[in-house]
Every structure is written in structure tokens, then in C-alpha cells.
Amino acid sequence: MTWQEQALPADHPPVKSGRIGVLVVNLGTPEAPEKGPVKRYLAEFLSDRRVVEIPAIAWQPILRGIILNTRPKKSAHAYKQVWTEEGSPLAVITRRQAEAMQARLGDGVLVDWAMRYGAPSIPDQIQKLMDAGCDRILLAALYPQYSGATTATVVDKAADKLKEMRWQTSLRTLPPYHDDPAYIDALAQDLTRQLDALDFEPEVLLLSFHGMPQRTLELGDPYHCHCQKTARLLQEKMAGRVPRFRVTFQSRFGPAKWLEPATDTVISEEAAKGTKRLAIAAPGFSADCLETLEELAIQGREQFEEEGGEKFAALSCLNTSDAGLHMLETILKRELSGWINF
Numbered sequence: 161m162t163w164q165e166q167a168l169p170a171d172h173p174p175v176k177s178g179r180i181g182v183l184v185v186n187l188g189t190p191e192a193p194e195k196g197p198v199k200r201y202l203a204e205f206l207s208d209r210r211v212v213e214i215p216a217i218a219w220q221p222i223l224r225g226i227i228l229n230t231r232p233k234k235s236a237h238a239y240k241q242v243w244t245e246e247g248s249p250l251a252v253i254t255r256r257q258a259e260a261m262q263a264r265l266g267d268g269v270l271v272d273w274a275m276r277y278g279a280p281s282i283p284d285q286i287q288k289l290m291d292a293g294c295d296r297i298l299l300a301a302l303y304p305q306y307s308g309a310t311t312a313t314v315v316d317k318a319a320d321k322l323k324e325m326r327w328q329t330s331l332r333t334l335p336p337y338h339d340d341p342a343y344i345d346a347l348a349q350d351l352t353r354q355l356d357a358l359d360f361e362p363e364v365l366l367l368s369f370h371g372m373p374q375r376t377l378e379l380g381d382p383y384h385c386h387c388q389k390t391a392r393l394l395q396e397k398m399a400g401r402v403p404r405f406r407v408t409f410q411s412r413f414g415p416a417k418w419l420e421p422a423t424d425t426v427i428s429e430e431a432a433k434g435t436k437r438l439a440i441a442a443p444g445f446s447a448d449c450l451e452t453l454e455e456l457a458i459q460g461r462e463q464f465e466e467e468g469g470e471k472f473a474a475l476s477c478l479n480t481s482d483a484g485l486h487m488l489e490t491i492l493k494r495e496l497s498g499w500i501n502f
């Protein structure tokens with residue numbers, strides 16, 4: 161009998177079987193569009209020190225005393241307007257993206273998905289992949305533009321899980337892809353397809369990115385620069401398809417100064433100067449979610465029409481479009497190279 165054939169002691173930890181896992185991650189979303197689940201979700205999200213960079217001793221009383229007593233009701237109402245039979249759009253689309261990647265990457269890898277806040281959690285999904293024999297995992301947070309509040313906190317959460325282990329899985333993380341030709345091409349192709357299908361020609365296309373506190377830019381977070389670079393490359397690629405592009409930042413939260421110009425301010429400015437036909441895209445979101453479906457498609461439209469606009473279109477995110485899936489397949493395969501060659 162060779163040593164490889166000897167039985168392991170009963171209490172021996174499971175032997176990993178050399179499989180490769182991919183964990184697709186996005187922000188997270190409540191379990192239901194009701195006050196209780198929204199409150200639990202917001203409590204977890206807004207307690208993350210990467211998201212709200214105020215010392216806990218000052219922030220937690222504000223969060224627990226004010227925000228978690230007022231915002232959940234309002235947010236639950238907003239979630240109700242976009243909720244689907246299968247659940248929250250962000251979770252449903254992320255799951256479908258992972259399923260599509262499993263089909264495209266083949267049996268050589270196991271693809272699963274997780275939410276940074278809420279369920280399925282990153283630690284549970286890492287455990288699941290390891291239980292299935294993965295000793296190498298590619299952690300793919302689907303944020304094209306890097307920020308401490310999004311990309312870094314996903315890595316922190318995975319590292320918290322690995323901290324518990326004697327025998328860790330190897331981990332790779334997907335780099336930001338804000339200027340990757342595969343991403344820019346996918347956006348240009350998919351937005352052009354959607355513009356071609358409209359029954360009007362927009363005078364302006366707003367490129368609306370999620371906002372961040374202005375302070376994060378001053379502290380060196382590359383997020384703002386990544387958004388600007390995505391926008392510049394996309395405008396170059398789509399040159400001539402719409403007369404004007406404008407970069408804006410949405411979803412301001414709290415009283416601090418956020419990145420400008422704000423999307424709602426720009427919608428007002430455009431309406432005030434007589435723009436009648438406006439389209440809006442959200443290239444920083446890899447999946448449609450509350451921020452695109454409610455804030456842009458519902459509130460944005462209402463605002464533009466009330467202020468004198470006539471034609472409005474909120475374009476979809478890459479989601480599971482052909483262009484979007486092709487892009488994800490390209491960047492995941494590239495990141496897996498050396499582990500598995502396609």
C-alpha cells in the first residue's frame with residue numbers, strides 16, 4: 161500500500177479535490193420588500209465601516225436612533241414597486257448571471273453567487289464551494305469601478321471567512337474593469353441596440369453612476385476617476401450616436417457633500433433649458449436594481465415629465481444581455497487563466 165492509499169484518521173479535515181470555484185458577488189438586497197427585512201438589510205449595510213466612514217461611536221446612535229426608524233418604511237415602498245415574482249431584481253439577475261457563466265465556463269469550474277449584505281452570504285457560499293472540493297476560488301465582485309465601499313468590502317468579507325480556517329482555499333479577486341475594452345464594447349453595443357429600439361432620438365444621454373461622498377475622492381478612492389474614464393471611453397466608442405453625453409452621480413445619502421453633478425439636478429437643468437427628449441443609462445451597475453428601476457426609471461421619468469420634458473427612456477443595465485454575458489465570460493476566463501485554460 162502506498163502512503164496515498166492509507167485511510168485518513170476519522171477526524172481528519174476533508175481533503176480538497178482540486179476544483180476551481182467562481183463566486184459572483186453583488187451588493188445585496190432585502191429578503192422581502194417589507195419594513196422588517198429592509199431594516200435588517202440597511203442595518204447590516206450601513207454599519208459597514210467601509211460604507212459609512214464615521215467613527216461607530218458617533219454613527220451608530222444616528223443609524224439606530226434615526227435612520228433605521230425612518231428609512232425602512234420609505235425604502236420598502238420603493239422596493240415594492242420593482243419587486244418581481246422571483247424576488248428582488250438585483251438578486252434574480254445576479255443568480256441568472258452566475259447560471260449563465262456556469263453554462264459558458266463548463267464543468268471545469270463551479271460557479272455560484274453571493275450578496276455582500278443579506279443572503280446568500282459570502283462566507284456561506286465560500287464554504288459551499290469548498291465543501292464541493294474547490295481549493296481555488298475566483299471572487300468576482302461585479303463592480304466595474306473600484307471603490308472601498310463596494311469592491312474592498314467584498315474582499316474583507318471573504319478574508320474574514322478565510323481567517324477561521326487552518327487550511328485555506330486560494331483566492332483570486334477580479335480587478336476593476338472600468339476601462340476594459342470588453343466592458344466598454346459591451347456597453348456601447350448594448351446601449352446602441354437599446355437606443356435604436358426607441359421611438360425617439362434623445363437630445364442627451366445621461367451616464368448616471370452611483371454617488372459617493374466627495375471626501376472619498378479627496379482620500380484617494382479611485383472610484384470617481386474610474387467612472388470618468390468609463391464615461392470617456394464609452395463616449396469615444398459611441399461618438400455621434402447621441403448629440404450630447406453628460407456624466408452624473410445618483411442616490412445621494414445623508415447630509416455630507418457627494419460627488420457632483422447630481423443626476424436629479426441635471427435632469428432639472430436639462431428640462432429648464434428646453435431639452436424635450438432625454439435618455440439615461442447606468443453603466444456602473446452590472447444589474448438593474450432599486451437604484452436604476454425606481455430612482456431612474458420611475459422617479460427620473462416623473463421628474464423630467466413634470467418639469468417639461470416629453471420623451472424619456474431609462475436604458476437597462478447589461479444584466480443577462482448577450483453583450484453583457486459575453487463580457488463577463490471574457491473577463492472571468494482571463495482571470496482564471498493559469499488555473500484553467502479555456
Ligand SMILES: C=CC1=C(C)c2cc3[nH]c(cc4nc(cc5[nH]c(cc1n2)c(C)c5CCC(=O)O)C(CCC(=O)O)=C4C)c(C)c3C=C
Nearest residue numbers: 187188189190211235250307309370372413444449450451
Ligand atoms: C454601484 C456601486 C455602488 C456604490 C459605489 C455605492 C455606494 C454607496 N451606497 C450607499 C447607500 C445606499 N445604497 C443603496 C442601494 C444600492 N447601492 C448600490 C450600489 C452602490 N452603492 C446598489 C446596486 C444598490 C441597490 C440595492 C438593491 O437592493 O437593489 C441603499 C439602499 C436603498 C435605499 O434604502 O435607498 C443605500 C442606503 C452609500 C452610503 C454608499 C457610499 C458610501
Ligand SMILES: [Fe+2]
Nearest residue numbers: 187370411451
Ligand atoms: Fe449604494
Ligand SMILES: [Fe+2]
Nearest residue numbers: 384385386388
Ligand atoms: Fe477623478
